[in-house]
Amino acid sequence: MTTLKQNTETLPGPGRSISGGIGSGLRRLLVSRLAVLLIATLVLILYFQFASDGVFLTPTNASLLLRQAAVVAVLAAGVAVLIIVGEIDLSMGSAAFLAGLVAAQCQVAGLDLVTSILAAVGAGVLMGIVQAIATVSFAIPAFIVTLAGFLVFRGIGLLWTNAGAVGPVSSDFIALTEGRMPAVIVVAIVVLLMLTAVLQSYRTFRDAKASITPTPARIYLQKVVVPLAAAAALIWISLGRSGAPYATIWIGVVALALGVVLNKGKFGRQIFLLGSNREAAVYAGINAKRTVIIAFIIMGVIYGIAGVMLTARGGTSTADAGTTLELVAISAAVVGGNSLRGGVGSVVGAVMGAFLLSTIDNGMALLGVSSYAQNVAKGLILVLAVGLDGYFLRRRRSRS
Amino acid sequence: MAEVATTTGLVPHEGTGPAVVLSGHDLGKTYGSTKVLNGVNFTLREGEVLAIAGENGAGKSTLMKIIAGIISAGDYEGSVQLDGDEVMFASAKAGTEAGVVLVPQELHVVPHLSIAENMHQGNLPGRFGIYDERLSIKEAKQALAIFDLHLDPSAPASTLSPPQRRLIVLAAALHRSARVLILDEPTAALTDSEASVLLEHIQSLRSSGVGIIYVTHRLDELDQIADRVLVLRNGAMVSEFDTVPPRRDLVSAMLGKTLESIQAIRGEATIEETGGRVLKVRDLCVYSGGITGRARVHNANLDVFEGEIVGLYGLVGAGRSELARALYGAWPETITGECVIGGSSGFPKRPHRAVKSGLVLLSEDRKSQGILSGQSVARNLTASMLGELTTSMSRLLLDEQKESSRVAELMKKLGVRPSRPDLPIDALSGGNQQKVLLGRCLIDGLKVLVLDEPTLGVDVGARKEIYLMIRSIARELKVGILLISSDVDEVLTQADRTLVMYKGRIRAEFPRGASSHDLLSAATGAVS
Numbered sequence: 036m037t038t039l040k041q042n043t044e045t046l047p048g049p050g051r052s053i054s055g056g057i058g059s060g061l062r063r064l065l066v067s068r069l070a071v072l073l074i075a076t077l078v079l080i081l082y083f084q085f086a087s088d089g090v091f092l093t094p095t096n097a098s099l100l101l102r103q104a105a106v107v108a109v110l111a112a113g114v115a116v117l118i119i120v121g122e123i124d125l126s127m128g129s130a131a132f133l134a135g136l137v138a139a140q141c142q143v144a145g146l147d148l149v150t151s152i153l154a155a156v157g158a159g160v161l162m163g164i165v166q167a168i169a170t171v172s173f174a175i176p177a178f179i180v181t182l183a184g185f186l187v188f189r190g191i192g193l194l195w196t197n198a199g200a201v202g203p204v205s206s207d208f209i210a211l212t213e214g215r216m217p218a219v220i221v222v223a224i225v226v227l228l229m230l231t232a233v234l235q236s237y238r239t240f241r242d243a244k245a246s247i248t249p250t251p252a253r254i255y256l257q258k259v260v261v262p263l264a265a266a267a268a269l270i271w272i273s274l275g276r277s278g279a280p281y282a283t284i285w286i287g288v289v290a291l292a293l294g295v296v297l298n299k300g301k302f303g304r305q306i307f308l309l310g311s312n313r314e315a316a317v318y319a320g321i322n323a324k325r326t327v328i329i330a331f332i333i334m335g336v337i338y339g340i341a342g343v344m345l346t347a348r349g350g351t352s353t354a355d356a357g358t359t360l361e362l363v364a365i366s367a368a369v370v371g372g373n374s375l376r377g378g379v380g381s382v383v384g385a386v387m388g389a390f391l392l393s394t395i396d397n398g399m400a401l402l403g404v405s406s407y408a409q410n411v412a413k414g415l416i417l418v419l420a421v422g423l424d425g426y427f428l429r430r431r432r433s434r435s
Numbered sequence: 436m437a438e439v440a441t442t443t444g445l446v447p448h449e450g451t452g453p454a455v456v457l458s459g460h461d462l463g464k465t466y467g468s469t470k471v472l473n474g475v476n477f478t479l480r481e482g483e484v485l486a487i488a489g490e491n492g493a494g495k496s497t498l499m500k501i502i503a504g505i506i507s508a509g510d511y512e513g514s515v516q517l518d519g520d521e522v523m524f525a526s527a528k529a530g531t532e533a534g535v536v537l538v539p540q541e542l543h544v545v546p547h548l549s550i551a552e553n554m555h556q557g558n559l560p561g562r563f564g565i566y567d568e569r570l571s572i573k574e575a576k577q578a579l580a581i582f583d584l585h586l587d588p589s590a591p592a593s594t595l596s597p598p599q600r601r602l603i604v605l606a607a608a609l610h611r612s613a614r615v616l617i618l619d620e621p622t623a624a625l626t627d628s629e630a631s632v633l634l635e636h637i638q639s640l641r642s643s644g645v646g647i648i649y650v651t652h653r654l655d656e657l658d659q660i661a662d663r664v665l666v667l668r669n670g671a672m673v674s675e676f677d678t679v680p681p682r683r684d685l686v687s688a689m690l691g692k693t694l695e696s697i698q699a700i701r702g703e704a705t706i707e708e709t710g711g712r713v714l715k716v717r718d719l720c721v722y723s724g725g726i727t728g729r730a731r732v733h734n735a736n737l738d739v740f741e742g743e744i745v746g747l748y749g750l751v752g753a754g755r756s757e758l759a760r761a762l763y764g765a766w767p768e769t770i771t772g773e774c775v776i777g778g779s780s781g782f783p784k785r786p787h788r789a790v791k792s793g794l795v796l797l798s799e800d801r802k803s804q805g806i807l808s809g810q811s812v813a814r815n816l817t818a819s820m821l822g823e824l825t826t827s828m829s830r831l832l833l834d835e836q837k838e839s840s841r842v843a844e845l846m847k848k849l850g851v852r853p854s855r856p857d858l859p860i861d862a863l864s865g866g867n868q869q870k871v872l873l874g875r876c877l878i879d880g881l882k883v884l885v886l887d888e889p890t891l892g893v894d895v896g897a898r899k900e901i902y903l904m905i906r907s908i909a910r911e912l913k914v915g916i917l918l919i920s921s922d923v924d925e926v927l928t929q930a931d932r933t934l935v936m937y938k939g940r941i942r943a944e945f946p947r948g949a950s951s952h953d954l955l956s957a958a959t960g961a962v963s
Contacts, residue, residue, distance in 0.1 A: 299832050301821050308818055311807045318765065318804045319818040319875060320790030378809050 068372040068424065072387045076394055083398035091401055094275020101272070104393035105212060105282035106131070106344045106357075109289045110364035111371070111385035113337030116293060116330050118368055120306045121313060121377030122177040124334060126166065126184030127341070128360035132352075133188045134159040134342025136196065139352035142204040151208065155346075156339030162188060163335020167328040185361065193354060202351025212285060212347040215278035221269060224287070228266040232259045285344060286386065289337070293382045302329060311378030366413065367392050370420045391416070453481040456518060456646040457502070457535070457615045463512035464497050464670075472497045472670045475513075479615065479646040484637065486661035486679075487650045490689055490923070490955075494670040495650050496540065499617050502648070503537035504530030517614065534614030538621060540650075540751075544600045546593035551575035553592045554607035578610035579603065582632055596724045602629065609636055616640065617648045620752070622656065634660050654682050654959045682961040683952070690923065690951050712775075713882045713915035714739040714762075714794070719772035721757045721939075728768075731757040733939045735772075739883060739915035744905065746930025747919045750958050754939040755919045756799060759887045762917075763796040764789045777882040790819055793882035797872055797889055799919075805872045806860045813842045813856035815871050820878045845874040850900055866897025873904055877912075884908060887919045902929055923951040 083091040090096065110127050117124050137158040141151035162184065169180040235258035273279040297303035305326045308316040317323050341360075346352050369375065370391060371384030392413055399409045457479040464472040472494040479485050489495050500506045502515060504524025514521050517533060524530040527537065544553050551571045552559070559566050568589075575588035582602050592600065605621060618637075622630040637647060637660055649661060657664060657679050666674040666688040674688040714737070721732035732754045739745050749755045760766040762774065764783035774782045776792045783789035789796070798804035807815050817824060817838055824841060826834040842856045849870040851863070860868060869889065876884055886905065890898045906929070909916045920926050926933045927949070935943045935957040943957040955961075 295832075299835075301825055301831055301833055304814070304821055304833060308807050308810065308814065311809045312803070315804050315807050316818065317786055318763075318796065318798055319807075320787045320795070320878075321818065321821075322785070322787040378807075 069381075069384055069387060071423075072371060072384065072391060076387070076391050079391070079394050079398065083394070083401065087398070087401045091398055094272045095277050096397070096401070097268070097272045098275060098277045098280055100390075100393060100397045101286075102213060102280050102282045102348060103397060104390050105280075105286050106341050106348065106360065107363050107367055107393060108286045108386045108389035109337060109341050109344065110360060111367035111389045112290050112293050112382045113334050113341075114364050115368045115371070115373045115380050115382050115385040116297065116306060117177070117334055118365075118373045118375060119297070119310045119377060119380040120327060120330050121310045122170065122327065122330065123365070123375070124166075124181045125178065125361050125365075126162070126181040126188055127334075127338070127364055128357040128362075129185045129188035129192070130159065130162045130335075130338040131341040131345050131360060132357040133162065133192045134339045135344075135346035135356060136192045136201060136342070136352045138208070138343050139201040139204055139346050140195075142208055142346075143201055148205070148207050148211075151204075152211075152339075152343050155342045156336055159337070159339030159342060160332060160335040162338055163332045164328075166334075167331035170331065171324045171327050196352075196354065198354040200351045200353045202346075202349075204346060204350060209347050209350050210281065212280060212282040212344050214281045216273065216281055216283070218273070220284075221273045221279055224284075225266045225269055228262040228269075232262040232266075235259050235262070282344065282348075285340065289340065290382055290386050293333075296333075297382055302326065306330065307378055309377075313377075363392060363413075364389070366417045370417060372424070374424075453483065453644075454518075455479070456481050457648075458516045459498075459502065459513060460516070461513035462498065462501055462515070464494075464501060464506065464510075465512075470670055472501070472511075475667070475672045477665055477672070477675075479648060481644040481646055482641045483662050484641060484647045484649055484660050486657050486664045487648060487667065488654070488657070488664055488685060488689055489667035490921075493667040493689070495667055496619060497670075498667070499537060499539075499619050499648070499650060502530075502615075503527055503535055503617055505537070505539075531611075534612070535617070536608050536611055536613040536615070537617040538604055538608045538619065540619040544592050544595070544604065546591065548592055549589050550579075550586055550592055550595070550603055551588035554578060554588070554603055556607075574610070575607075578606040581606050581609055581636055582629065596728060605633060609640065613645055615646045615648065617650075619650045621649075622651065622653060630656070654685060654961050657685075682956065682959075686952055686955045686959070686961065690955060711741055712738055713741045713777055714917070715773075715775040716762070717773040719758065719761060719774070720770065721754070721761045721766055722769040722771075723757075724768070731939055732761065735936075735941050737917075737934060737941065739917055741882070741913045741915050742909055743932075744909050744916045744918055744930050746926030746933035747917055747936065748921070748923065748926045748933050748954055748958055749936030750921055753936040753958065755921075755936055756887055757939075758936075759796055759798075759885050759917070759919055762789070762794060762883075762885060765796070790878065793878075793880050794885065795819065795876040795878060795881060795883075796885045797876055797887060799888035799891055801865070801868060801872065801892070806868055808861055809859060811856060812846075812851065812858055812860050812863065812871055813838070815860045816842055816845055816856070816874050819875050823879050845877065849874045849904060864894070864897070866893040866901075869893050869901060870897065870904070873901060877908070881908075881912065881914050883915045883917065885917045885919065888921065889918070890920075890922070890925060905929065923954055926954070927951055 080092065110131065114124050114127060134155040138151045138155035141154045146154075166177075166180050166184050169175050169183075170177045239258060269279055269283070297306065305316070305321050308319070308321060309323055309326055313323060341357075345356050349356060367388035368380070368385040369388070371381070371386070371388030373380030373385060395412050395416070396406075396409055399412065400406070455478050459475060459477050462472060462475040463470065475494070475498060477485065487495050487498065497506070501511045505527045507525045508523030515524075516522065517535065522533060522535075524533065524535070530537070543556070545556075551568075551574075554575050555571055559571060572588045579586055579588065582605075584599070584602060584606070586595075586599070586603075592603070595603065601621070605618075608616060608618075621633060634656065637649075641647060649656075651657065661679050664674075664676040664679055664685065665672060666676075666685065668689065676685075716735060716737045719732055719735040720730050722728050722730050735758060737745070737747075747755055747758070757766065761770045761782065762776075764785045770782060772782070774780065776783070776789070776794045779792045783792060783794065786796070807818060820841070821833065822830075824833055824838045826832045826837075839856075846854055846856060851867050851870050851874070853863075860871060863871065873886075873889065889905065890901055893901065905916060905918070908914050918926060918930055931947055933945045933949065933954065934941050935945070935954055937958055937960050942960075943953075945953055945957075
């Protein structure tokens with residue numbers, strides 16, 4: 036009798052969203068991971084602020100941080116998709132370099148902005164397709180395929196330029212990421228973010244009324260507080276001397292697009308299911324080959340975008356552009372809760388991980404600490420983040 | 436049935452004749468709260484072949500594991516005596532060293548190691564911890580000669596076919612100077628000629644005084660080699676025959692039921708009318724190891740009509756699961772034959788194609804081919820029907836409201852407990868996981884549902900609910916169901932008619948109302 040009663044209470048009726056409830060224990064872990072990540076970043080920001088005598092937390096430095104973090108954030112968001120489906124990508128740095136080189140060559144040849152961008156994205160997609168075919172059709176592990184891509188893509192670029200720099204690109208091209216957004220765009224984004232917050236708080240309120248259990252505070256935090264905080268930060272940065280850079284839009288668009296694909300799309304669901312048990316998902320009738328190929332092609336688009344951003348940031352395409360970027364992006368995704376075992380993760384986490392790592396870079400550089408020490412710090416944080424995950428997971432399991 | 440000598444609580448004979456080499460007293464084993472073996476006694480004399488018979492799950496493998504030390508001393512009840520002294524094997528290695536050698540049903544051949552290394556697993560020849568490869572290869576060659584196998588012992592084991600793998604393990608075991616040799620379904624993967632070589636060799640081992648325990652499903656082999664037969668049922672010893680009895684008596688003892696008691700559990704409404712044919716299979720052959728390799732399924736023909744439940748009964752290794760995987764596009768190697776599913780002809784190439792044409796398989800391997808571990812119950816439930824749950828705006832986006840109402844509807848229909856779609860699937864009991872997986876099969880346009888051991892490891896309560904579900908899927912949704920099972924009672928009570936497989940062939944078809952006796956006879960090759 037009691038079980039029957041419980042059934043009717045906890046069953047979500049038709050029409051009520053179970054998107055909040057559909058997540059499992061691991062998903063809850065991920066949400067708490069995001070909260071930890073946010074707190075860790077805030078603590079670091081405060082530390083750097085005091086240690087640097089107030090230089091760190093200025094609109095100018097925040098603008099710089101955004102521009103520094105942008106490429107890593109975009110790549111981390113892309114590789115999160117591959118990590119969730121149970122694959123990996125070690126070629127990101129080289130692929131972004133080659134795509135950026137294509138854009139720079141177009142610029143030097145006098146082609147216009149749009150053509151240069153499209154050429155870079157085309158080159159990226161091509162690299163994605165090649166790696167997809169090698170991984171899926173020839174059944175070579177993605178680790179090996181993309182390790183080869185890591186060598187081949189940079190090798191091709193170096194052969195093409197004889198390891199020389201290609202540039203300079205036009206000032207319009209540089210402005211793609213570095214340029215200051217006009218007030219109109221900033222206002223438009225801020226309004227959008229605020230509308231999102233209002234809509235989300237309305238929905239949370241509506242669902243809370245329909246449900247017996249109270250809405251956890253962290254969901255409210257994630258859906259309402261974060262957009263509002265982002266809007267406030269954007270206004271603050273745009274009022275500074277260098278303003279809010281266009282890089283912000285790239286990060287936002289990529290994260291939003293991939294977030295929707297993963298969380299609302301059929302494809303995204305298939306990514307999660309394949310990642311948690313490839314064989315069982317195939318037995319459930321999911322076309323594993325097609326899904327993994329599409330994931331690699333999406334990654335290819337990301338190569339193109341990241342390549343453009345890399346070249347725009349440097350002003351020229353240099354031979355060492357994007358070295359070790361693949362490892363930083365994977366670290367960011369993993370720190371952000373994307374499990375290399377597959378089936379768990381998020382784009383938001385990957386982007387937040389990228390910001391955490393960039394904050395360390397930026398802050399330590401500001402304090403005049405050697406870049407070697409920055410690597411030590413980032414390495415320790417990577418191990419700490421994953422180690423804590425394992426610890427909490429084991430504790431949760433032993434309790435249940 | 437009067438001639439069945441029921442001798443539970445047996446004590447070792449103290450007669451004349453060869454000495455008792457191995458005996459077990461009151462052997463028992465409990466897993467969790469389930470008693471899988473209880474109060475089993477046996478004796479084995481030198482030069483004797485003791486056959487152990489029983490249905491799947493009767494406790495045969497557990498008994499073998501206790502004797503061989505795989506279940507270590509202290510983890511079971513009762514005692515084992517070798518040559519009159521109690522032995523407490525801590526591991527299979529200890530058992531082997533004492534002369535009790537087990538060839539298990541599932542082999543552990545390491546593909547990357549050489550044939551010789553695989554044959555000497557656990558006791559590589561050599562001194563001071565240094566492996567003597569030459570000696571190892573020499574011994575391996577001698578052992579391989581038993582089956583007239585001309586293989587290079589230094590070649591990796593991955594070059595062997597599955598029957599060859601079994602042969603090398605058997606050869607290694609036969610070559611070892613064992614006191615007691617335990618063979619668990621040794622002929623399951625062998626051809627008839629390989630099996631007869633094995634049986635001949637058993638005869639010669641027996642004349643040299645080795646005691647042999649022989650576990651098999653194939654009753655025809657017992658006539659050839661067994662001296663005595665011990666029958667287990669539900670973990671208990673039910674009969675001991677001092678000679679090999681007529682098969683009819685053996686089958687009765689294995690089932691443990693009179694025909695009347697089986698009639699009593701039947702009696703649900705039979706199907707009144709059958710609709711159109713939803714599955715037609717002709718001349719299906721399923722091969723492993725290429726088209727020249729061994730056929731796991733030979734020339735199978737079968738039809739399933741809409742609204743009908745067709746049982747497919749067979750013992751382990753009969754080729755049932757291979758047939759199911761071939762129908763679902765999940766068999767990685769060659770298949771030949773004709774197939775029509777609903778309106779589309781041809782075998783599906785991959786599972787998602789099968790699902791599209793309206794055929795879904797519920798795999799017997801729930802853990803690795805069923806549940807999506809770490810994902811929620813809801814996500815597990817809708818994994819096969821994502822295409823139906825997209826928004827009207829775009830086929831690429833999922834409609835959350837559609838999904839949640841479908842999940843709620845299915846969970847209510849299936850009676851999944853607890854009724855919490857947000858829990859990870861791992862938190863549910865086996866029976867409830869199985870209900871979720873059954874719900875996953877209920878796609879739009881379902882025509883054929885292949886259920887491979889749908890109640891394996893499911894408790895009695897959930898089992899009953901699953902049966903009701905299966906029945907309502909067939910009758911109400913007009914789906915044709917192929918119910919694959921190694922449980923006689925399951926096919927007898929649930930199927931409208933039953934096909935029986937033996938050694939890769941569909942050997943017989945029985946209408947509703949057949950006896951378990953008939954089924955088991957056909958499934959063990961006792962009748963042709």
